[in-house]
Amino acid sequence: MIAHSPTTAISTRSTPPVIHFNRPYAAEKSFEYMRQAIANAHTCGDGPFTKKCHAFLEEQLGVAKALLTTSCTDALEMCALLLGIGPGDEIILPSFTFVSTVNAFVLHGATPVFCDVRADTLNLDESAVERLIGPKTKAIIPVHYAGIGCEMDAIMEIAGRHGVPVVEDNAHGLFGKYKGRYLGTFGALATQSFHETKNFNCGEGGALLINDRTFANRAEIVREKGTNRSRFFRGQVDKYTWVDIGSSYLPSDMLAAYLYAQFETSRQIQKIRKRIWTHYQRSLEAWASGNGVRLPIVPKHCEQAYHMFYLLLPTHRDRQSLISHLCALGITSPFHYLPLHLSDKGKEFGGKAGDCPVTEDVSNRLLRLPFYNDLTDADLDRVVAGVLSFRIK
Numbered sequence: 001m002i003a004h005s006p007t008t009a010i011s012t013r014s015t016p017p018v019i020h021f022n023r024p025y026a027a028e029k030s031f032e033y034m035r036q037a038i039a040n041a042h043t044c045g046d047g048p049f050t051k052k053c054h055a056f057l058e059e060q061l062g063v064a065k066a067l068l069t070t071s072c073t074d075a076l077e078m079c080a081l082l083l084g085i086g087p088g089d090e091i092i093l094p095s096f097t098f099v100s101t102v103n104a105f106v107l108h109g110a111t112p113v114f115c116d117v118r119a120d121t122l123n124l125d126e127s128a129v130e131r132l133i134g135p136k137t138k139a140i141i142p143v144h145y146a147g148i149g150c151e152m153d154a155i156m157e158i159a160g161r162h163g164v165p166v167v168e169d170n171a172h173g174l175f176g177k178y179k180g181r182y183l184g185t186f187g188a189l190a191t192q193s194f195h196e197t198k199n200f201n202c203g204e205g206g207a208l209l210i211n212d213r214t215f216a217n218r219a220e221i222v223r224e225k226g227t228n229r230s231r232f233f234r235g236q237v238d239k240y241t242w243v244d245i246g247s248s249y250l251p252s253d254m255l256a257a258y259l260y261a262q263f264e265t266s267r268q269i270q271k272i273r274k275r276i277w278t279h280y281q282r283s284l285e286a287w288a289s290g291n292g293v294r295l296p297i298v299p300k301h302c303e304q305a306y307h308m309f310y311l312l313l314p315t316h317r318d319r320q321s322l323i324s325h326l327c328a329l330g331i332t333s334p335f336h337y338l339p340l341h342l343s344d345k346g347k348e349f350g351g352k353a354g355d356c357p358v359t360e361d362v363s364n365r366l367l368r369l370p371f372y373n374d375l376t377d378a379d380l381d382r383v384v385a386g387v388l389s390f391r392i393k
């Protein structure tokens with residue numbers, strides 16, 4: 001012990017380690033299950049662990065079919081293929097979202113029509129959707145931002161009246177609910193992400209959720225390089241062949257093994273995340289109202305998925321100062337999303353300043369706090385103390 005004390009003395013004086021914004025999580029059994037996947041000698045897609053993941057998602061959420069994919073981006077691209085999106089077709093989506101929500105469709109020729117978001121939940125503004133619908137509209141893509149449900153009653157009603165399919169980008173929202181019903185179960189199709197920054201992860205991965213059964217057969221084909229291999233493996237055809245367009249969207253069974261271990265402990269994971277979120281909310285409430293900072297708003301009829309905790313600062317300058325203030329304390333606090341309609345690519349589709357005022361405004365003022373399953377109480381306290389020591393001038 002004595003021999004160690006000089007080292008201890010030095011380390012207590014040095015700056016504390018950086019608190020990262022995200023740390024990829026692995027459940028205890030992830031390693032054992034990955035070892036099993038290798039021992040099974042079935043490391044390609046659709047092995048035993050992939051099947052367990054499919055069954056889990058289908059049973060938990062009550063969707064007609066769930067298919068693991070290599071990413072949420074790829075699941076979105078599968079939606080573009082399933083909906084037969086081609087050049088000139090229009091899709092309606094929020095400007096305030098990740099690039100993949102739009103790019104997966106534009107890749108197949110779609111023209112994006114960017115919609116603004118609500119100022120409270122930062123979700124697709126359902127009151128602005130209808131006037132964007134035209135004869136070429138092929139999909140409406142709500143994103144359940146921060147795992148808090150969009151106004152699905154209104155969105156489904158408008159979409160239904162115009163006969164336009166809905167694809168939910170539920171990358172943030174696994175196990176979140178809108179009016180008691182799971183996110184991802186409203187649209188004809190929905191997508192999940194298991195990227196390392198999401199609540200459940202396998203590094204890179206995703207899922208396609210199918211609610212409209214008419215897409216089920218073709219989804220298997222599109223996912224298997226345009227072949228009917230899935231039917232072949234089930235003994236439904238005696239050889240498999242090229243039957244449609246598609247690509248390779250199956251993740252390795254080793255990744256499914258990693259993921260399945262987290263599914264098995266999904267309740268504990270969500271409990272941990274709820275605790276972190278609630279701790280931020282309670283500790284920062286008074287500071288926020290004293291400094292004109294807005295915390296996330298969760299409508300009464302939404303059960304959120306506890307994906308992220310964000311702060312909306314009064315001005316862009318305040319946001320930048322808080323980022324620097326936290327950075328000096330060794331705390332990483334990123335921001336997002338740059339409005340898609342004002343991006344280089346978005347401008348090619350005619351996007352210009354003023355098109356989506358709420359998106360343009362919040363994009364400048366939003367900041368995210370570190371949020372991951374292994375965040376310790378000590379780190380959580382350090383982040384809270386760091387924020388509390390910041391005063392808006």
Ligand SMILES: *Cc1c(COP(=O)(O)O)cnc(C)c1O
Pocket residue numbers: 070071072073074097098100101143169171172192193194195204205206
């Ligand atoms: C993370 C994310 C995606 C992309 O997920 P990947 O699995 O990395 O492809 C898509 N949409 C939203 C809203 C996301 O947050």
